Amino acid sequence: MTPSNNLLKQEYETIKTMIRMYCKKIHDCEEGLCQECSDLLNYAEERLNNCKFGENKPTCDTCSIHCYKPDMREKIREAMRYAGPRMIYTHPIMGFRHLFKKMKMKKKENLEE
Template structure:
């Protein structure tokens, strides 16, 4: 049985996942060690800002499952690229975080499908 997270806890958790994914992407794609490159830092700051201002945090799990996409098109494409690259690799670098993310994401997708069928 999972405990229900507060909105602030959900924000923090989503920010951690996104940060780890951007850091992994930068380390592997841009060959950085330690600090991430300036472009990835801009993306990370932008993602954290969007997460911190999300009005739907109470009812959604992750941005990818949200009906409203608040990222600017260019940033949305960058974060998609990061997610496509880092998502499958997270299991090797942050396995607990990756499994938790998969479980929550699948629950949300099922819920969204059920909501669509009920209309």
């Protein structure tokens, strides 16, 4: 089950793409995801479905609430650290959308200070 509103669906698709890129290269999975990455994707989906911010969800690194367990947070960071820069070349629209959202949230955070 994917998140219900469009912005969270986009966020889910971005996370799914990042995890797939990471799993393919780091875990050598040509088809689908390995069990570890599949568990990570399911966990990320659950977190998105239960996000209290809904459509106003910030990017995870700018969020005031850290809803990921520490071990899962480290795994998602690792996948994002690998896939994020590469998405600009392989999935440019998705990559730029994520980058602009992150910049927008940081700008908003700076204005509130």
